[in-house]
């Protein structure tokens with residue numbers, strides 16, 4: 014038997030660098046950093062997994078109005094990036110939402126035929142008593158949370174438990190920390206298991222030094238998430254943070270036209286750790 018079903022599903026993974034904040038400092042990014050005034054650019058990514066005709070979108074980028082409100086610059090529309098990759102947003106059937114912060118939840122309307130997947134714990138969090146506290150609600154936009162409620166009542170949002178298989182070769186795993194329902198995405202690729210850490214890691218530096226990012230719900234979950242990431246990824250070179258400019262610097266571009274904008278993280282990094 015050499016049927017197709019014998020071959021494990023392997024995905025291509027495209028990381029779309031749709032935004033940037035070059036004015037960000039280390040002190041805004043890391044708690045009690047030794048050099049708080051030093052600049053440390055924050056990039057913004059969303060992702061798409063592609064396998065033959067199958068497409069799974071992971072996070073939907075940021076509404077440009079909220080980018081402006083929060084002081085970030087848009088580099089491109091993640092929706093236009095999908096089109097440049099040959100993906101029709103209205104044909105996408107599956108969207109994973111790793112958490113509900115505004116920079117991961119824009120453009121929901123661009124996917125009218127999709128089913129959305131998110132941690133039940135995140136929905137409880139964003140509609141529960143923690144949102145009475147400014148600290149916890151500061152990275153959420155109520156209009157977008159309202160959209161999630163609408164999708165839920167339309168039967169298009171599945172709120173799942175902590176570990177969930179979305180497709181053969183694609184699983185999601187709760188880690189918490191950054192927010193109550195933060196999850197990471199494990200994807201089988203030709204080079205092995207890649208982990209899209211989403212905001213469980215904003216920067217490689219958190220992972221390398223074992224330090225927390227400054228936007229936190231639960232610090233102990235945030236730090237122990239690093240261990241979970243190590244368990245699920247085939248190596249440290251298979252781990253992809255959500256906001257680190259190094260990602261675009263070390264992975265190969267999806268195409269010449271998309272150089273600097275979309276990189277292939279299912280392929281091995283083309284530059285060494287030191288050049289990160």
Ligand SMILES: [Zn+2]
Pocket residue numbers: 114116117212255256
């Ligand atoms: Zn984020």
